[in-house]
Amino acid sequence: MKQTLIRNGTVLDIAADGTTATPIPQQDVLIKGNRIDAIQATGAVDARHFDRVIEANGQLIMPGLINTHAHVPMVLFRGLVEDMPIDRWFNEGIWPLENNLEPEDVYWGTLLGMIEMLESGVTTVADHYFHMHHSVEAIEKIGGRALLGWAIFGSLGQQAVNDTADWVEEINGSGTSRIRAWMAPHAPYTCDDDFLRATAKKANQIGVGLHIHASETKAQTEASLSARGITPIQVLEETGIFDQPTLLAHCCGVNERDIEIIAKYQKHEGGIAHAPKTYLKLGEDIAPVTAFREAGIAVGLATDGAASNNTMDLWEPLRLMSMLQKDRLGAEAMPIPQALHVATRSAAQVVGLADDLGAVEVGRLADLVLVDMSGIHHTPLHQIPASLVYNTRPTDVTTVLVDGDVVVENGRVTAIDRDEVVSQAKARMERLSRNRPDQRIQTYNP
Incomplete structure (x- = not known):
């Protein structure tokens, strides 16, 4: 040894x-x-x-920093979707662009994003994307640690649930200690209740958690209340998503009752991923991090994808989180030790490794x-x-x-040729930048 x-x-x-x-x-x-x-x-x-x-x-x-929610291969779309609100960002930007994505792009995009993260001190990432078998290959090669989720939409049907569950079991049974996998339905507004129930049931059967976008904006919450009389967080509760450890991305649009629900189901694994740079850049709501922590909910920092955040290091989100809480609650909010706790110990809990990561301890x-x-x-x-x-x-x-x-x-x-990765990314620029809004992979209409 x-x-x-x-x-x-x-x-x-x-x-x-x-x-x-x-x-x-x-x-x-x-x-x-x-x-x-x-x-x-x-x-x-x-x-x-x-x-x-x-x-x-x-x-x-x-301790190594932990990125609790990302779309790592999205670095290949960096700078292509700018100055747009969230609906246009999806419908006129990233979802048409992702129609160009080929499986091998995920391998090179993952390597590119992992270089940026590792070289800035991010040692673990919870990634939520497509063609994740290529992400596994890239992360194994470069030497990072990851909790991976193969993103699925409700339109893909039960077969997608079964296929991704098989993949999750394969990864978790492979003996690769640095890489684990959870189920990853996209969001309540892209997955109907039956699909969410099926995914939750499968996660329970194979004994894993779930990684999902939830209440990204107040507008999403208001739309759900108007259409159904319940919030997206209540949808997740009713469909059994919270029965297993759950990693919730964003939660900027939650209300007080939602916070109570999330706190009720807080486990030793799971919590909320907070990506303040994305929220600011899209002109969206800011998650109430202080309220989450006061309720006993684990919160970790996140970059989200480089198409909305532009960079993959966590130092900028760290100070943005702290200053945004101060801006809203006063200068004594989010003191320095708490900010560092979010970036380390609390983030380790969010990705299900509270006993193994997040501290320099024997x-x-x-x-x-x-x-x-x-x-x-x-x-x-x-x-x-x-x-x-x-x-x-x-x-x-x-x-x-x-x-x-x-x-x-x-x-x-140390493990890869940086120049080759950069060359591969540049070779894909023209194809990946073709934007055909009528050929988007989904439609944003919460």
Whole structure:
């Protein structure tokens, strides 16, 4: 079993309840296999006993960031759908463009997105997209960790539920520890009640959670109330979606009763994915993150897709989340330790890995990030946690480990040819940019 030593770093200790975030200097992190074996004062062990020694030289050692909701291959459509509200964004933008998608595009798009995430310190992603067998191949190759959902629409019928369930069982039974799969119906407005019930039933039968968009906007909630007398969250409750762990993307349009329902079903796995950059860019509502947390609901940061967010790092959403809560509730809302808790421990719960990820602690998986905080934008460095939330750039990340393996070194991924991935993405630009609104894959009409 390989042993790795990260020597002389500053360990970020984020309290389990999110009340404190404490930097502890001059620490060594000892890794045995894929887990943290010990954390102790620098110099207490002989470095010659280790297969690999990583010199932190005072850099911050923190848990890998967790992207709780993304459409990773959508990076291939980056910049093609701009300055549109959500209905046009779907009907005139992304859904016509996705009609151009070929299965192999997902492989190269996943690699491109994973490069951006890993190099900015995102070690785990909950991805919700199509042709996910190609995502598995890409993530295995680059060395990331993922919770994958093969997105399905109600128009595809029961066979889609059966087929994706078979795929989920195949992935979860493959012995690939870094990649798991859940069921992934798209949303209540693209899946009717019978389809949602069938998906929930199948998830229960095979013992997995569900990843679904829910109450993305207040307009969706109002439309559901007008048409049916119940909210999208109530639809999910009535159709059995909440019987299994559920990862809810967005929830910007929820009401107080909805929050009570989500809290009632909160499990050790699952929660809400929060993607504030997307909400701002589409001119939509902002999710009440503080209210979620006060209700006992786990919340994690998310990028969403690059067609609405444009970038795949989580540093920008981290500070946007914090500042938006302050903007609405006052300067004392979302203090720095809570923001870091959302990005780490709470996010780990959202993706079903609360006991394994989200903290630099003995026994947890060695998904770790080294952040160089010596840059001019961090100087003077009076408060490391504050500078981490409000000042950090993706390029501050120097080293990333996933499952105990170094996947980013000197700021660059180690397992793949970046130039080849860029070349493959560029080769697809013309075909993927063809926009035929009459040939969209779905119609947005909640």
